[in-house]
Amino acid sequence: MNNVPCKFIVTIRPKEGWQVYSSAQDADGRCICTVVAPEQNLCSRDAKSRQLRQLLEKIQNMSQSIEVLNLRTQRDFQYVMKMESQMKGLRSKFRQIESNRRTLLTKNFQELKGKMNELQPLIPVLEQYKTDATLISQFKEEIRNLSLVLTAIQEEIGAYDYEELQQRVLGLEGRLRNCMNKLTCGKLMKITGPITVKTSGTRFGAWMTDPQASPKNNKVWYMDSYTNNKIVREYKSVSDFVSGVESRTYNLPFHWAGTNHMVYNGSLYYNKYQSNIIVRYSFESGRVMTQRALESAGFHNVYPYTWGGFSDIDLMADELGLWAIYATNQNAGNIVISQLDPLTIQVLNSWNTEYSKRNAGESFMICGTLYITNSHLTGAKVYYSYSTKTSTYEYMDIPIHNQYFHMSMLDYNARDRALYGWNNGHQVLFNVTLFHIIQTDDES
Numbered sequence: 001m002n003n004v005p006c007k008f009i010v011t012i013r014p015k016e017g018w019q020v021y022s023s024a025q026d027a028d029g030r031c032i033c034t035v036v037a038p039e040q041n042l043c044s045r046d047a048k049s050r051q052l053r054q055l056l057e058k059i060q061n062m063s064q065s066i067e068v069l070n071l072r073t074q075r076d077f078q079y080v081m082k083m084e085s086q087m088k089g090l091r092s093k094f095r096q097i098e099s100n101r102r103t104l105l106t107k108n109f110q111e112l113k114g115k116m117n118e119l120q121p122l123i124p125v126l127e128q129y130k131t132d133a134t135l136i137s138q139f140k141e142e143i144r145n146l147s148l149v150l151t152a153i154q155e156e157i158g159a160y161d162y163e164e165l166q167q168r169v170l171g172l173e174g175r176l177r178n179c180m181n182k183l184t185c186g187k188l189m190k191i192t193g194p195i196t197v198k199t200s201g202t203r204f205g206a207w208m209t210d211p212q213a214s215p216k217n218n219k220v221w222y223m224d225s226y227t228n229n230k231i232v233r234e235y236k237s238v239s240d241f242v243s244g245v246e247s248r249t250y251n252l253p254f255h256w257a258g259t260n261h262m263v264y265n266g267s268l269y270y271n272k273y274q275s276n277i278i279v280r281y282s283f284e285s286g287r288v289m290t291q292r293a294l295e296s297a298g299f300h301n302v303y304p305y306t307w308g309g310f311s312d313i314d315l316m317a318d319e320l321g322l323w324a325i326y327a328t329n330q331n332a333g334n335i336v337i338s339q340l341d342p343l344t345i346q347v348l349n350s351w352n353t354e355y356s357k358r359n360a361g362e363s364f365m366i367c368g369t370l371y372i373t374n375s376h377l378t379g380a381k382v383y384y385s386y387s388t389k390t391s392t393y394e395y396m397d398i399p400i401h402n403q404y405f406h407m408s409m410l411d412y413n414a415r416d417r418a419l420y421g422w423n424n425g426h427q428v429l430f431n432v433t434l435f436h437i438i439q440t441d442d443e444s
Contacts, residue, residue, distance in 0.1 A: 185319050185367035186434030188382065191400045194421060194428035198242050201225070204259055204309055204408040207241075207427045211317055211415040212265040219247075226259050226309040226408070227273060234283070241427075253288055254279060257299065259409040259422060260314035264322055264342060271313040274300050278315065278324065278345050292345040294338070296328040303327035303357040307376040307408055312357075318365040319414045325370065327357035335360065337370055337388060353386045353393060362410035364419060366432070373400060376407045400430065 201224040208221055220241040222233040230252040235241040255273035262269045267289065268281045276297040280290040297313055303326065304311040314325040322340045324347075327333050337351040353370070361373035361380050374383035382398035402423065409422035412432070419430035 186436040187369070188366055188371055188385070188396075188398060188432060189435045190433035191382070191398055191419065191430050192433070193419075193430040194401060194403055194423065195430075196403070196426050196428050197238065198427045199425060200244075200427065201422075201425055203406060203425050205422045205425075206259040206261050206409045206411075207422065208261070208263050208411060208420055209238075209413060209416065210263045210266065211413045213415070215415075221263050221268070223256065223259070223261055223270075226311070227257060228255060230255050232268065250281075250283065250286065252279075252281060257310040258304075258313065259309065260311055260316070260325075260411070262315040262317055262322070262411070264317045267342070269315045269322065269345075271299070271310075271315070273310075276313065276326075278313070278340075280342075280345055290343070290345050294324055294326060295347070296330055297324075297326040297336075298328065298333075298357075303333055305357070305363075305376060306359065306361050307406070309408060311408075314363060316363075316365050316411055317414065318367060318412055320365075320368045323365050323370075325363055325365075333357055335363070335370070335372070335386075337386065339388070349388075351386065351388050351391060355384050355386070355393070362407055364410055364412040366412050366414075366434070371396075371398075373407075373410070376402075378402050378405050380407065403428070 201222075204226045205222070205224040207223070209218060213219065218237045220235040220238055222235070222241065223229070224231075232250040232252060233246050234248040234250065235245065236247045240247065250268075252268075252270075256270040257273045257275075258271055260271070263283075266283055268279075268283065270279055270281070271277070272279050272291065276294045276299040277291050278294055279288055281287070282289045294313060299310070299312045301308055301310055302312055305314075312326060316323050316325065320339070322342045324338045324340055326336055326338075328336055331352045333356055335353045335355050335357050337353065339348045339350075340346065341348055355372055359374070361376040363370055363372045365371075368388045370386045370388070371382045372384040372386075373380045375381075380400050380402050382396050382400060384393060385396055386393045404424035404426045406424040407421055408424075409420070411420050412418075413420055416429075417432060417434075419432060421428045421430060
């Protein structure tokens, strides 16, 4: 499908390359990406490193060969030097004999002179050996220097100690994963879109995916209308949803109220019609697992959003868990934020805001902060936010493009880092840009 938010995963097998993840856009519309290094050491496969290692091995082999040749040369050199000494002594004796040849027989003199003539050609050989020995010594020194240079280059490019390099890569990968975990939460800065996924149903309804599902699970659930309906349609993927290929249909035991339902960890959470009861319905078992009244919460258009439609109780989820947004008489009709236990639907903690529920167009949670739009019509913007972490509020001015003029559902999905919307019979997606502040003890 072409109409998807800025979220993609390009995966190259870990032994071959890097993994790139992106799930948001910056202020200029460019995708924000995270790169994860592969566990295997790519540097050991680098062509230049491999060529350098092969060259170094050849140099080492040459050095060993030169060493053997040098030993042989030294041995021959010693042998020739010994011969040189003998020749010099023989030449001296020959001169003495020649000066006093009268005392010797002619025959012996001739034999001695013949031996001297035989040894005479060895003199240039001796000189050549001296020259060769010097060249071999110089060549050996050059080989040693070249080996040192290659080793220094090898260490400089990081191809020397592979185990150490691999540990460094794994360490960096661990730090990168920690950084990615910290990047999951941030402050809302911009909303872009929408992307129209499909046009179907009435003016009012809800569609969603499960933020707790695995990356391979992309099921879509579709709930048309805000009342008088109990049918939930399931699709195996967004493409099946666009094509209208249903995989399963669920008939709920109770009608729902409003459009602010939530699928979370395999269960559907919704407001039971004409009550402040929250129902948890398991898709796997096909039955109600839990139902509990949200104490003091207004219902049946007592405290709805600006568009009405029994939207008194808004169920939503973010990176921190499951939430309920509603209003009470005790809080003068202003919005109350409650974090819920997903299994028991018990209230874990609550925060009272000073923003009127009836003046809110829609709202959604990101990282424990509630963001509220000032209208469900054209010109809407995120106008107010309340942080449950600091129990403080802030006025904002973040436009949201209401392309089809009437928003009856707007929910954040932490897995997709996108806002799912039902915009006057159009199922749309908005991309969000978050601002992150990364704090780490390791400043290196």
